[in-house]
Amino acid sequence: MSLAGCLGGDDSDDSGGSGDGTNIAIVSSPAGFDDNAFNDLALGGLESAKEDHEIEINQVEETQQAQYQSTQSELAQSGEYGLIVLVSYNHTEALTQNAADYPDQNWMLINDHVEEDNVAGYIWANHQMSYLGGVLAGTMTTEEFSEGSGVTAPSSPQIGFVGGVDESLINAYERSYVAGAEWVNGDVEVDVGYIGNYTDTDTAADIASSQYGAGADIVYHAAAAAGRGVFEAAQAEGRYAIGVDSDQSQALPDFQDVILGSAVKYINEGTREAATAVAEDDFGSITGNNTLSLEQEAVDCVIGQAFEGNLPDAVGQNIQEAKQGILDGDITVPCAATGCN
Amino acid sequence: MTVLDRAARNRVRLGAGAVIVLLGVILITWLDLPLSDLFTVGFLSRSLQAAAPIALTAIGGLYAEKSGVFNIGVEGFMIFGAVNTAALTWLIGGETAGQGALWMAILASLVVVSVYAVLFAVLVIRYKADQIVAGLAVWFIGLGFGPFMAVLLWGSRNSPGLVSVDNLTVPGLSELPVVGPLLFDASPLVLLTVLVTVGAWVVLYHTRYGYWIQAAGENPEALDTAGVSVARVRYAAVVFSGVMAGLGGAVLLAHAGSFTGTGDTMVNGRGWIGIVAYLFGNYNPIGAAAAALLFGGLDMLQIQFQTVGIDLPNRLVNLFPYLAVIVVLTIWGSTRVPSSVGEPYESEE
Amino acid sequence: MLKMSFIERLAVSTVATVLALLVGLVVVAVTGYDPVVFSRNLLEGSVGSEAAIARTLMFTTLFILTGVSVAIAFRAGVFNIGVQGQFVIGGFATVLAVLKTAPLLPEGTIGGVVLLIVGTLAAIVAGGVYAAVPGILKAYGGANEIVTTIMLNFIAIGAVGWLVEGPFRGEGQSAPNTERLPEYVGLPQLIYDSPSFSIIGLGIALAVAALIAVLLRRTSFGYDMVTSGHQESAAGYAGVDAKRMIVATMTVSGMVAGIAGAVFTIMIQGYYSDPAGIGTYGYDAIAVSLLAANNPLGAIPAGLLFGGLDSAGSYIGISSDVPAQLIDGIIGLVVLFISAPELFRMAAKRTGLGGDEQ
């Protein structure tokens, strides 16, 4: 059965669409909205574009990949949308067909790209931000630190990683994170665990607890909505965690006492840019494959709200040094933006 | 001859048993498992936590089945327990709900679930609904209306972060090695589960109600002719099973701290595992709880494997409990099901 | 449910559906939405446009096939709750078979037709074998098939999910998908211009339903199967090997589920992705079958109803703010009401609307 859901606050029942403004539809990834990460960021960018332009947003939550084809074509067929934003590469296959079938429809695809004139693919350098996250973790695990609700054990440099699904995309997060930590400290030990999906907070918490129990000081997650569980475990165990995609110390203020920092990518900037471009009738400027990396300052590692200014100086220095190294080409981050192969 | 005969007759079971043992031995020797890193105190306490919802559901389910009603809808009741607890926590305490709100929500959600359970019981007992079909319906309804409620409240099938239950820490005792963190710095819901397990065992085997439940499932006529209303006993047992499954869902939520309604929801098959747990535990509450601990432990064990760095394909390892269930059922397929399960009973006409 | 006349079953199914829809409308109203708009959306979303009709028929096709699969087993007294798993395994087998065979054959229509047949056969075999397993476990190991088939569903989804992510991920795919089937492997769109529906798929579903109806009504194998379901001891007396019949039933049921998987792959998706996200046709099929009183031909109208509901659900998800999960709940209610014909009989008796006791 279909698990589609529509959350649009606007009355889109009879979205006549013929207004002056631009209608934008956004279709979620299988994890759905309210993941405090990925989907919310993409949505957030559209919302912020509203400030400058007259934009109506139709949020379509669809968690079945098999339905993407018909959902996309349904939206495109209505002809009402200036832009349809598709979150995550789960849409790629369906879009390959629909982009060709609906040549007049503008599409934005997040995290992948389809070679068509009417598609703007946006890919962020997940590997770079994860590398910086690794630098943060690698630095902190050797520092004696006990602010917030956690404490580190500097004697054993050990950190953890919790991934959603054990697949190429997330493997890129993992490998880059490990490389970043090893760049700081060659002896660091990294425990790795995968949940098997992006929604099961319970298992995420169990994995993180297991890693903390084994001696990890800091755990980084790449598990979208399920990542919450990592923060819960950090609080329960009195350790630290690193957020992903957005500044999670802001998105989840309950956990700011354990979120040392977050590896962020400004997806919101991307969707905002795309929405603006469409509103200004300038979609052509963004079509094609947009890979956004440190160079565009589209990814970063930010310090958690509660820890700003409290972390040892080495953290800031190392992150800065690593960024520079990546930009200069002195540091080669393993994997690529979309995965490890 | 008789030994060979018996062996021939049971060759499926024997074969399956042998395969399990063999797999275990191969796994341990081949991987050279670091046992002390795998079986840590944290592992045990996480296993207990994972087992609690399964055990509660299993105990409820076995009461219902002992009384003659196969409540195959426990998965659905768990979903209701979880989503109601989340909803009520949120309604009572908002996103900054505290422990008080959580406990109130758990209690209130049990009341709500008991209403559902009464409706289900009436349908199955009074109106002789097909137990299997009605149970499946409860599951479907849970899968539909659980996330529906979440969407209504939070605009998403997942709730925002609410609150998870605090550990009950006994000062001093919690410092004891192993036992301390397991019992004296543990989730009060785990302790509750232990109490429920023991209580359920005592009630079933040492009180008149327990006798009646057993008789209602084995030979309802015998109970009827002894002057005890079979319907009443079954109502009580079915409602109890619904409430226990609801409690299982509530415990799941209280440990997780937020409701997840995507996919098969956060309950994610635990109700089914609960059914298997009591079959495995041969309808004995303590056996069922032990089986729940086994399944919970298996789940946590695969996490330990990952942490220790044994690189098994995670998605396949996750399937292990399901495989175990099948093997267990095949080997223990002869678990004696109460004779009159599934048959509506009417004392007159 | 055994001792009901056809009319009674029809009445129960109809009343159950109407009642469930009414409850759904009440829920809509109580939760602050407009039931009139919701009803209109239901209609528009299921039959309101050509696209809606095509989508409805697409779902219908799958529901008929999976519904028939469930019905076969239920008729023979075996509870195959594992149609979802057999559907997944079948669909994945189709992809594998087509992708592995394609290089050996010429491209074009002829190659396409051969590949279609190869893919469908692979699905039939895979679905049948996967269903035979719980059948064997039940017949010879005494394992409750309800539980084992549900477990096998989880296993099928997990295992295929792993295969799609890892060993069989398509070349250059960033998402966990298999490669796409060759362009020339597909069902032609004769009527509706929809990428996910072909009238031929529906034709296949109807043909399978008819074939199974003939199997059950006109063959001794069908007689043995149905008799086993009605009264196992009588079947045994008449020379039916109950154990073998359980395995045979499960196998046939799984083969039909496999066809459903093949149709899904070829007609709708064109590749395979994580089966956790392909829909729960196999579970909904239980409701379809019950609604159809486990009659393969009855699965056609029942499938149409569910197809319409699901199609409306998709539409509502896109163009209305009523949460589409409501549709799932309504389907659950349909099943619940069907489970208790006694309820209606008593209600009918009380209101004097009939309800004759036999």
Add this chain to the structure above:
Amino acid sequence: MSRDSPQEPAVRLEGITKRFGDVVANDDIDFTLERGTVHTLLGENGSGKTTLMSVLYGLYDQDKGTIHVDGESREFDAPRDAIDAGVGMIHQHFQLVEPMTVLQNIILGHEPTSNGLVDESSAREDIEAICSRYGFDIDQHLDTPVRNIDLGARQRVEIVKTLYRGAEILIFDEPTAVLTPQEIDQLLEMMTELTETGCSLVFITHKLDEALSVADQITVLRDGEGVDTVAVPETTEQELARMMVGREVKFDRAARETTPGAPVFGVDGVRVDGDRGRERVSGVDFTVRAGEILGIAGVQGNGQSELIEGITGLRPLTAGTVRFDGNDITGMSRRRRIESGIAYIPEDRQTEGLVQDYSLVHNALLGNQTISPYTTHGFVDWGAVRDHAEEIIEEYDVQPPNPDTDAMSLSGGNQQKFIVGREIEHDPDVMIASHPTRGVDIGSIEFIHNRLIELRNEGLAVVVVSSKLEEIQQLADRIAVMYEGAFIDVVDPDTITEEELGLLMAGRGRDEDSDVNPRPPDADESDRATTTGDETGAPLRDEDDRPGTDSHNGGVQT
């Protein structure tokens, strides 16, 4: 309660009427049980005896009539009310919970408790007191699960259970049906003793001799009506039989017209296990010739059912061979046996012989699924099957003569005639008939018997299993008596007396005088014991009997 007024009868039922749908099970029946006496309710199966007593016990609400216990008018809505009034019932099918212990069964519903827990030790004392007062021996086995004790002991558990609840009015519903003759004697003796201690007993039976041997008064029911009530010394077996069946009954052996021919069917050293893995048939040999009826007599539960299921291919043999037409068919499937001409009238027509909610047309195909012209190349020719059904209905006088009737709406006799017809129309070489006239009306009995004799005369080999002596004596050319899983003797019906036959069925050989003791209840016997056919327990439920496998399916009839 006015128990001290001795003139009041223990129970007085007036004008009891009970209907089930259109069927009147009890039609305006009066019944009086005097205190301290045994009152027998006599009648054939279905005459309304059990229904009447179920009304007294509160299981059924009467549509009309009144119940007086100890002179007081009573309304019994449920058994609890009857129990409270001192009425207890020992049911034909024991109302025992098999996995629970004897003690738990006795106190079920009346458990003494202390601190909320069941106080088994005080219950134990009470039960032991009852046992010693009435001389029951079951106090040795109070902690044994009921499933591990034999039928006689189970019945004593039922009686103790009733007494434990304080009953002084005891209803025995066909208590002798499953007992060996020795156990029957013990029971009848026990009943007399119970009356001596002040209990009043109702004894439901359809056996004349039992009725006469123990009762003070006898009330005969026929077709739901009370025929008459007579005092025992003033009546005879002949009179009672006439009242029961409505005419004089005499049993004549049919004259034999042919002599037996060549051996057709036989078994050697057959052993069969029961449902729970215990051996129920331990080495049986026999041969049946063409034109001969072999009767297998015996008290129900001595392995006859398992033997027949074994030789018809429904149950695996653990040892031995089956011969047919000179071939070894031990390994032959049930289906092949049917096809090759072994017809079988099953013991249980309700669950085996007919699919209850199939029409007679669909039932006519049962067993014929692979036989031409009904089926060719796997496809059923329903026209041919319908013709066949109509033929059976016509030939065998099945009422109502409508092939589209559901089997379940036929009376027992008509169901059985349909089965007999279908099996005979197979044109078999061997006919195996298990309890062919159980629960069948007299007219149908005669009809079926005549058919079986015709078959014999046509040269078929016939095996008839029955626990009715008169049936066996009337039909059989040779009688094999089965006891505890083996043939204790094979005798000639013309020379053996009914008394001798009864002794054989009780396990006593003609040549030996020594008592063969029925097994005492054996508490410690493990389930796995596979020694000899020593279990007298009723057929037990298959362990693999799981919910939802056969009772939850729907489906329009094809």
